[in-house]
Amino acid sequence: ETGVTQSPTHLIKTRGQQVTLRCSSQSGHNTVSWYQQALGQGPQFIFQYYREEENGRGNFPPRFSGLQFPNYSSELNVNALELDDSALYLCASSPGVPGGNEQFFGPGTRLTVL
Amino acid sequence: GDSVTQMEGPVTLSEEAFLTINCTYTATGYPSLFWYVQYPGEGLQLLLKATKADDKGSNKGFEATYRKETTSFHLEKGSVQVSDSAVYFCALTWPNRDDKIIFGKGTRLHILP
Numbered sequence: 001e002t003g004v005t006q007s008p009t010h011l012i013k014t015r016g017q018q019v020t021l022r023c024s025s026q027s028g029h030n031t032v033s034w035y036q037q038a039l040g041q042g043p044q045f046i047f048q049y050y051r052e053e054e055n056g057r058g059n060f061p062p063r064f065s066g067l068q069f070p071n072y073s074s075e076l077n078v079n080a081l082e083l084d085d086s087a088l089y090l091c092a093s094s095p096g097v098p099g100g101n102e103q104f105f106g107p108g109t110r111l112t113v114l
Numbered sequence: 115g116d117s118v119t120q121m122e123g124p125v126t127l128s129e130e131a132f133l134t135i136n137c138t139y140t141a142t143g144y145p146s147l148f149w150y151v152q153y154p155g156e157g158l159q160l161l162l163k164a165t166k167a168d169d170k171g172s173n174k175g176f177e178a179t180y181r182k183e184t185t186s187f188h189l190e191k192g193s194v195q196v197s198d199s200a201v202y203f204c205a206l207t208w209p210n211r212d213d214k215i216i217f218g219k220g221t222r223l224h225i226l227p
Contacts, residue, residue, distance in 0.1 A: 004157070031213060033213055033214070033215075035215075040219070040220075041219055041220070042118075042203050042205075042217030042218050042219045042220050043158070043203075043215070043217050044217070045214045045215065045216070048212050048213060048214060050212075055212055056211075056212035056213075056214050058214070090157070090158065092158075092213075094213050098211070098212045098213045099208075099209055099211055099212070099213070100146050100165075100207050100208060100209030100211070100213065101213050102160055102163075103160075103213055103215065105157040105158040105159070106157055107156065107157040108157060
């Protein structure tokens with residue numbers, strides 16, 4: 001069984017640019033959540049997708065947006081990048097209807113904004 | 115708002131020492147509580163969980179008890195190993211809502227041989 005995978009592993013962008021991060025959920029999982037983990041901090045919830053619809057959002061501005069595809073893979077898009085967007089971005093998938101299910105995390109994408 | 119507070123690291127111990135990492139939470143309702151571990155170069159892994167008051171979660175020699183009266187979920191291990199060196203995150207979520215997890219800031223643990 002393949003776990004959660006994310007691409008790319010590392011990414012360097014400059015301020016003002018746009019970035020797309022990708023996540024493939026674990027087989028059989030229909031819910032994907034995205035988290036931002038700044039250096040030395042715990043992950044912070046960005047948003048969650050369930051059956052291609054946004055199902056909850058954290059305290060992040062609208063320039064953070066996402067998509068979920070019919071195969072349950074997902075994208076995180078960030079527009080107008082700022083220096084503070086530099087972080088490890090984690091994707092997590094979970095099975096069934098959202099509601100306290102165990103989430104399985106990918107290894108993350110390290111984004112550096114210069 | 116809802117939050118998780120855990121002891122700041124780094125925590126440095128010798129092999130076979132007793133470990134406690136403190137965690138307290140602020141939340142409405144009755145959250146489920148977790149400890150996640152992040153080994154160097156790896157993704158977050160669920161270490162243990164407890165879903166209601168007085169439940170004890172355990173895994174790999176680690177234990178934590180859900181204490182509603184003190185809103186705590188302290189992580190303990192009787193005898194740590196070098197391989198336990200990692201960052202540990204206390205976290206909470208709510209059953210029957212979304213799967214949003216609120217994490218603490220993490221505690222880095224160094225075990226010396």
